[in-house]
Amino acid sequence: MSGRFEAHGDVGILWIDNPPVNAISQAVRVAILDGLKQAEADSAIKVLVIACAGRTFMAGADITEFSGPPRLPSLPEVIDALDAFSKPVVAAIHGTAFGGGFEVALACDYRVALANAQVGLPEVKLGILPGAGGTQRLPRLVGIEPALQAMISGDPIPAPAAQEMGAIDKLVVGDLTEAAVAFAREKIGSPRRRVRDITLSPNSLPAGFFDTARQRTAKEKRNLFSPQRIIDAVEAAITLPFDQGIQREQDLFFECAKSSQAKALQHVFFAERQVSKIPGLPADVKPRSIKSVAIIGAGTMGGGIAMNFANAGIPVTLLEVNQEGLDRGLGVIRKNYEATAAKGRLTSEQVETRMGLIKPTLSYDALADADLIIEAVFETLEIKKKVFETLDRVAKKGAILASNTSYLSIDTIAGYTSRPEDVLGMHFFSPANVMKLLEIVRGARTAPDVLATALDVAKRIKKVGVVAGNCHGFIGNRMLEGYGREGSLLILEGATPQQVDQALVKFGMPMGVLQMFDLAGLDIGYKSRKDREPGTFDVKSGAVADKLVEMGRLGQKTKAGFYDYESGQRTPIPSDVVAKVIEETAAQYGIKRREISEQEILERCFLAMVNIGCEVLREGIAYRASDIDIVYLYGYGFPAHRGGPMFWAEHELGLPKALERIREYARQHGPRWWTPSPLLERLVAEGKGFAQAV
Ligand code: 3HC
Ligand code: NAI
Numbered sequence: 001m002s003g004r005f006e007a008h009g010d011v012g013i014l015w016i017d018n019p020p021v022n023a024i025s026q027a028v029r030v031a032i033l034d035g036l037k038q039a040e041a042d043s044a045i046k047v048l049v050i051a052c053a054g055r056t057f058m059a060g061a062d063i064t065e066f067s068g069p070p071r072l073p074s075l076p077e078v079i080d081a082l083d084a085f086s087k088p089v090v091a092a093i094h095g096t097a098f099g100g101g102f103e104v105a106l107a108c109d110y111r112v113a114l115a116n117a118q119v120g121l122p123e124v125k126l127g128i129l130p131g132a133g134g135t136q137r138l139p140r141l142v143g144i145e146p147a148l149q150a151m152i153s154g155d156p157i158p159a160p161a162a163q164e165m166g167a168i169d170k171l172v173v174g175d176l177t178e179a180a181v182a183f184a185r186e187k188i189g190s191p192r193r194r195v196r197d198i199t200l201s202p203n204s205l206p207a208g209f210f211d212t213a214r215q216r217t218a219k220e221k222r223n224l225f226s227p228q229r230i231i232d233a234v235e236a237a238i239t240l241p242f243d244q245g246i247q248r249e250q251d252l253f254f255e256c257a258k259s260s261q262a263k264a265l266q267h268v269f270f271a272e273r274q275v276s277k278i279p280g281l282p283a284d285v286k287p288r289s290i291k292s293v294a295i296i297g298a299g300t301m302g303g304g305i306a307m308n309f310a311n312a313g314i315p316v317t318l319l320e321v322n323q324e325g326l327d328r329g330l331g332v333i334r335k336n337y338e339a340t341a342a343k344g345r346l347t348s349e350q351v352e353t354r355m356g357l358i359k360p361t362l363s364y365d366a367l368a369d370a371d372l373i374i375e376a377v378f379e380t381l382e383i384k385k386k387v388f389e390t391l392d393r394v395a396k397k398g399a400i401l402a403s404n405t406s407y408l409s410i411d412t413i414a415g416y417t418s419r420p421e422d423v424l425g426m427h428f429f430s431p432a433n434v435m436k437l438l439e440i441v442r443g444a445r446t447a448p449d450v451l452a453t454a455l456d457v458a459k460r461i462k463k464v465g466v467v468a469g470n471c472h473g474f475i476g477n478r479m480l481e482g483y484g485r486e487g488s489l490l491i492l493e494g495a496t497p498q499q500v501d502q503a504l505v506k507f508g509m510p511m512g513v514l515q516m517f518d519l520a521g522l523d524i525g526y527k528s529r530k531d532r533e534p535g536t537f538d539v540k541s542g543a544v545a546d547k548l549v550e551m552g553r554l555g556q557k558t559k560a561g562f563y564d565y566e567s568g569q570r571t572p573i574p575s576d577v578v579a580k581v582i583e584e585t586a587a588q589y590g591i592k593r594r595e596i597s598e599q600e601i602l603e604r605c606f607l608a609m610v611n612i613g614c615e616v617l618r619e620g621i622a623y624r625a626s627d628i629d630i631v632y633l634y635g636y637g638f639p640a641h642r643g644g645p646m647f648w649a650e651h652e653l654g655l656p657k658a659l660e661r662i663r664e665y666a667r668q669h670g671p672r673w674w675t676p677s678p679l680l681e682r683l684v685a686e687g688k689g690f691a692q693a694v
Contacts, residue, residue: 003031005038010188011181012038012045016052021059024100026071028058029078032104036081046188048089049180050108056095057117058104063126063266066257075100075132076250082107083194088187092180093117093168096156103132106141109193112170112180113159119167122154126269127226127262127641131253133196135233136245140198142166144205144234151230152217196242210235223508224641226256260652264643267651268633271626271644275466276455279623287453288398290460294319294370296387298329298360301404302376304432307333308461310354311433317359317366326360333358336433364394372457374426376404379528384408388416388423400450402426406477407528410443410470421447424454427474428463429635430520437635438463441474464634469621476631478616479645481537482608484525485673487513488541490601492586494593497562498574503601508639513605515572517545518561523554538673543585548578603661610649611662614677617646617693625650625690650689659684 002018002025014035018028032050039048052058061075082089082104091097091105093113102119105111113119121130121138129135130151138147142165150157162168172179206212213231221227229252236248256262293309294317295302302318309316320326337351346354359366367373373395375387384403391401401423403413414420425441438461440454451467458465468474473481490500491514501512517525526549529542548554548561555561556570563572586593613628622628629644642648649658659680666674679693686692 001031002027003035005035007042007045008181010044010046011184012042012048013177013181014039014048014050016050016058017054019054021056021096022052022054022101023060023062023064024058024075024078024104025062025065026073028062029073029075032078033073033081036085039087040085045087047087047184048085049092049177049184050089050104051092051177051180052094057091057093057097058101059096060099060101060122061132063269066262066266075103076246079103079107079132083196086192088184088190088192090180090184090187092176093119093159094176096120098122098156099130099134100132103130103134103137106137106167106195107133109190110169110183110187111167112172112176112183113162113168114176115159115171115173117159118156119159119162120154120156121151122156124152124154124221124224124226124230125265127224127259127265128256129226129230129233129249129253131249131257133246133249135230135249136237136242137195138167139234139237140200141195144200144209144238148213148231148234151234152213152221152227200238202238205238223639225259225261229256261641263651264641264647267626267643267647268629268640271624271630272464274624275464275627275630276459278451278455278467281448281451285448285452287456288371288400288449290314290371290400290453290457292317292370292372294367294373295376296373296391297376297378298326299376300430301428301432302374303329303333303336304430304434305374305376305404305428306358307336307354307433308428308463310357312461313357314460315357315359317361317370319361319364319367321362323362326362330355330358330360364390367391367394368396370395370399372400372402372453374402374404376428379406379408381408381412384413385416388413392417392419398422400424400453402454404428407473409472410441411445414443414445420445422450424450425468425470425474426454426457427468427476429476435635436462436464437476437631438465439474439476439631439635440465440467441470442467443470464630466627466631467623468631469619471616471619471621475613475616475622475628476635478621479609479612479628479632480636482612482673483605484513484517485538485541486604486608488544489538489669490596490604491544491582492540492589492591492593493596494586495596495601496574497578497582498572499596499598500601500605501572503598504605506598507602508642510637514562518555518563518565518572519570521555521557522549522561540589540591543589544578544582547581547585551577551581553578604665606645606648607658607662607665608673610645610658611674611677611680613646613649614679617690618677618679620694623694625693646690655680655689656684 003016006013016022039045089108090110091108094117097105097119121134123130146165159168163171217227233249233252236245292315295306296319298318298320306316306318340346341351377383403425410425414423424446427439429435429437438458442451455465487500491497497514501515504512522545553560556565559565564575616622625646628646632638632644633640659676662676
């Protein structure tokens with residue numbers, strides 16, 4: 001039963017009950033229609049309350065239904081029935097009234113909400129727009145500008161702010177049902193007060209309002225389809241009569257719903273929720289209690305990692321080799337907090353509270369009580385060995401010992417301790433206080449409760465934790481190697497750095513691959529190439545970067561790398577010096593430079609990455625292709641509207657085409673880096689997708 005009707009004297013309550021979030025499934029839609037019929041037929045009922053059981057009001061349309069054929073009755077039909085209902089209706093809102101849930105509430109006469117509830121129209125995040133009257137009703141209720149803003153951002157609106165906007169009539173503390181029934185009783189005998197009957201005045205808008213909104217949104221929501229359609233729909237609210245506006249909304253909704261962006265963004269919604277489900281991890285495994293944390297190394301990563309814990313109110317001890325290192329690290333942390341405060345996003349008191357949670361130390365004795373210790377020292381095995389041997393001596397029994405290593409083996413590191421079951425990788429992404437990804441690397445002997453604790457910690461510090469197996473570079477950096485290699489080879493073969501980067505930015509990446517190298521510092525790759533076994537990487541691909549480093553061009557930090565940079569600026573300026581180095585290097589390797597198309601740039605960079613992704617999946621380093629997508633979305637800024645590299649390969653390109661192109665590049669460039677993954681070959685031969693990979 002997804003709903004039931006209850007009579008309380010002259011007030012009817014239509015209860016919706018569809019755990020966990022009361023998504024408006026077909027059964028819920030039927031239940032609302034049934035409830036309305038009963039309430040209409042019962043002459044003793046003078047007013048109706050719509051309320052939800054469980055933890056929330058209706059959190060929106062049932063997204064799982066979007067991929068199948070339409071199931072009747074549709075939500076707009078339900079909303080029409082609400083409009084046609086003859087008695088006043090009150091929505092009693094707790095938890096989250098999102099999307100279709102908020103649209104149901106907007107079709108009621110009144111909205112009563114718990115003070116800690118939230119409302120919102122987050123459809124834009126799923127690549128669609130409010131398709132059950134939201135684009136026509138919210139502007140009528142709160143005004144065009146705030147309504148448009150709410151729909152384009154898709155962000156939740158806390159109930160008190162919603163009340164201020166005019167979207168909530170009464171805020172309630174205590175028993176919501178009781179308060180909603182009492183409120184409803186006051187409305188007995190009142191005529192209906194339908195939002196659709198409110199008249200919008202076009203004169204209230206500044207001239208050119210919608211054109212300005214289109215231009216601004218094109219910049220802020222670069223490449224996104226549905227925000228522009230939202231503006232079209234809201235414009236219709238002002239230019240067309242209500243019913244025609246609703247028809248326009250419907251047409252635009254279906255245009256969005258069938259777009260590849262909607263499919264990709266809905267994939268991301270479910271991928272994000274899948275990621276914490278770990279095959280083989282018993283559901284009843286209890287995470288260890290983490291009340292205090294220690295971090296070794298206060299450099300770029302250690303400082304950012306410490307901020308995450310301080311932000312969550314968890315005390316952190318920060319250890320360095322000398323006072324100078326500590327002072328520098330704490331100075332950077334303070335500067336970061338103060339910059340946030342300057343933007344008005346933290347008060348000076350909050351800055352001090354967070355700084356107060358970070359305790360600097362030079363002594364391992366201060367780590368004896370830490371529940372979780374994260375190492376973030378230089379990426380050198382000998383140094384990490386010393387650190388973990390020391391930790392094994394000083395850390396208390398049951399403390400979790402984590403490494404933030406980018407590439408090194410977690411099993412080797414765990415082997416430096418007498419407690420490998422307590423060791424795992426917690427790989428943050430730079431800037432660690434900003435990037436949402438936490439790659440959690442499971443060693444061969446990591447205990448299940450240690451893994452569960454890391455997942456729990458990720459949630460507490462507002463990160464998305466993705467579990468990876470142990471291999472060189474884990475999921476993200478292992479795949480990045482293919483991406484970086486091809487970007488670097490393409491410039492030798494004839495593309496300019498800006499051509500490569502512009503193609504990637506046009507695709508939706510936040511920056512191109514060569515810009516990314518400049519940002520990270522070319523010396524990092526230089527050092528790692530010097531340390532690597534010959535034959536494990538393509539020497540040609542690093543040749544230009546090596547020369548640039550030897551010329552002192554280390555990237556943005558020296559105002560010169562693959563590009564030139566003006567002081568304090570991040571805008572890449574093409575460099576003649578670099579163009580010459582590229583040409584000389586190509587000649588040195590006997591490479592004949594040629595015209596390179598945008599399509600080749602995208603295929604080479606992304607298919608190299610995807611082919612490694614298939615290996616990552618085949619070897620069980622990632623549990624699911626969708627986990628790999630999440631790594632790329634939250635760790636590397638891959639555009640969400642493309643769903644992630646694996647989704648892109650499967651759904652935009654198609655796996656058979658992906659395989660065909662990989663084979664073609666193997667013919668052109670040899671099998672060393674382009675041999676298709678056996679998993680990809682098998683899936684294509686069997687006509688399967690990544691969901692059937694394992
Ligand atoms: N449809 C189907 N399933 C949904 C759902 C929805 N709208 N919203 C959540 N779920 C599922 C999740 O997939 C998850 O399933 P799982 O347990 O099997 O993984 C379960 O409900 C719990 O969800 P969360 O883990 O996200 O729970 P939280 O408590 O963290 O968050 C929430 C709750 C804030 C409601 C969050 O789930 C959310 O934001 N949901 C989506 C809201 C949304 O986008 N609504 C608009 C839908 S589109 C629409 O309404 C179109 C209309 O205009 C026509
Ligand atoms: P960094 O050079 O900025 O900082 C390292 C810090 O560790 C320095 O402050 C140094 O003084 C300190 N240190 C060195 N030996 C120490 C010891 N024995 N005890 C205590 N402190 C010691 O380096 P960064 O970039 O922060 O990297 C740290 C780790 O994080 C490396 O393993 C790196 O691979 C990894 N990492 C780096 C990322 C990045 O983008 N910089 C991203 C993800 C992981």
